[in-house]
Amino acid sequence: MDDQRSAKLMNTAMNAAREGGKLALSLLGQPGYIRQKGPKDFATGSAVEVQNLIREILLRDFPQHGILAEEDPPDQVTEGEFQWIIDPIDGTTNYHRRVPFFAISIALRRGQEYLLGVVYDPSRDDLFHARRGHGAFLNDSLLQVSTKVEAYESFIGTDWPSAPLDRENSIRSIPVAMGDALSLRTFGSPALGICYVAAGYLEAYYHLALKLWDV
Template structure:
């Protein structure tokens, strides 16, 4: 789809402008509530938290989008039951949507609850299953990462480009600890053990959307994580692609909205990272 076509403007408001406006407003509100969380509950596990701020942020974004595009479909994390099966089903239920907004109202809720300033708002718009707009907003640094399909990716209005490191030993790589402690976490720990000695260093900062934005911005050379949902990855996937990077599942299959185990890199180290992640499970 060519975003120069008028499809990207309906009723005078561009999709990207609405995404940016919604992310900025929600981000400012989230920041204003920092340190005042009163209702904290767990979802899928003791590591999967939700607060009234997540729910309020999602309501705000949903309402802002509906004002401009009432006929569009909406998939937000807080509108879906906890757990991987529910995430998969929610996405399947939306598979016929022409325009689908995919939103994580606070990506990095655990950080948010603890006052650790690494969390974000992630908003993507998919047209017939293909992400055409991606916005990740970090309210603590007032950093807005924006991509439109075919038009590049930007932060602070400057064009982003992935890092130039061509080998793992020069690379700063991020991962995330999964909420599933039975299968995904042990797999992730094995991978960390295999990858850590081969890279310059590892980071686990706790917001998949921001990690993806950082790969797009060249601050990380790569990132991988298990058991993510479409709202964690969708916006970041377009940032990566438009900044010249590569995003796939852990077996190397091209990214689509259903991908849950993700690898994103500058492209140059992609095959090496995948090979080492894979080798972590065949080592005895």
């Protein structure tokens, strides 16, 4: 893919993330409705509104592209040579409880090749973005992972899966993950946890049951 087309795709993704984040902030703490998806797992009406706005922006510029979005039922997944993967609110529980730590996550793939990714934290106006062959950035700054190499210096992130067995396994992992580490933290947004490793804020992040749209 040529750089001009790649840049246009990235600009559209960043615009969709920012506009989605603006709407998400305006609806913070206003779920609209709550739909239970499983044990300790739910969707909110406001997340669906954000998702619909993101979809509209992406398809306006690229109407032939497919969409795989977290809040859509499986029969609404659309295929295409290119497919956008959307998590409209990564950190739903935080968002629902008005904790300002959540993100909008958008990625684009062509077959099994991932071309770009955008994670936007609207509460801090932090836009993480990466494009294949062009590096990874936080806003305009190139990302750099931590240079710490000793276990006792390691700041580690994790989050709790919603499924009972996965959650039980996560609890069992705590003594292993902590070990000699400096600290272990849960954040409530896997997308941001992963970006924080790329930015050098964390030395590691793990989660035992991530979905495709979380990463």
